[in-house]
Amino acid sequence: AYKSLQAKTRGVVMDDNLEMQSISCKELRAGIEQSGMHLTLLNFDCCLMNNMEVLSEFVNLADYVLASGHTIAGEDHKAFIELLYEAAEKDNFVEAMTKFAKANAEYNHKIYENNKLRTWARNVDFVLTDMKKFPAVLTTLKEFTDFIIKDYKADYADEYQFAAAGCYQYTPNLPLYDLRNYCEQVDQYIHHVKLDGEWVYIDNLIDAIEAAQLAHTYAISSEGYEEGSFNLSYSVSVGGKGFIGASRTKDAPNIIK
DSSP states (O other), X not given: OOSOHHHHHSOEXXXXXXXXXEEOHHHHHHHHHHHTOOEEEEEOOSTTOOBHHHHHTTTTTEXXXXXXXXXXXXXXXXXXXXXXXXXXXXXXXHHHHHHHHHHHHHHHHHHHHHTXXXXXXXXXXXXXXXXXXXXXXXXXXXXXXXHHHHHOSTTTHHHHHHHHHTSXXXXXXXXXXXXXXXXXXXXXXXXXXOXXXXXXXXXXXXXXXXXXXXXXXXXXXXXXXXXXXXXOOOEEEOOGGGOOOOOOOSSSXXXXX
């Protein structure tokens, strides 16, 4: 039996000795808090964890978080140990973990290509976040969403839906949208809308994201996307009972279904 529904559906820390039972991120946070330890690095060797909700759990509990927003085949543990030794010897932890993020992206991308998986499955990224700077992302995101909530009315509702319909998703059939990509879509469609005479929310949010992300390496193979043609940041879960899917077609690009 799982400790909670969250552990069953969003579980981490699978235990080989307990029939692969897991705990949720909230339970992981509680465990770290109760231990009294402060972590230098929290490294998620599992899929879909470079997520706003996940990272928000570990503010003030770790200096850095390394995670992937996409599905991953696993990490190159040999490289991880070697780079930890390098970090200890040269006192260059961030540089070593930046190398590891890049090595992981290449390692996973090669595994997926060799197994001839579908293009979306070959999308890989690894992000190293400075958790001391992550609260600024949360603050600027709240300013952005407060504006959207205030502005979300009949005149602009279609623009917001249109932005969501064109937003990058980390894996098919799951409502995991990229935060920065969505905000840039919104900026494209409603930049003419002003609050207090100036539209600064997207700029402040992107500045905070870029300051927090010390390393972000990815390889994109999805049809219709070219690597480097857009920026990824953190995934955001829009799920549960309230989720509504949106789509648009080439025949009627201005109609949201």
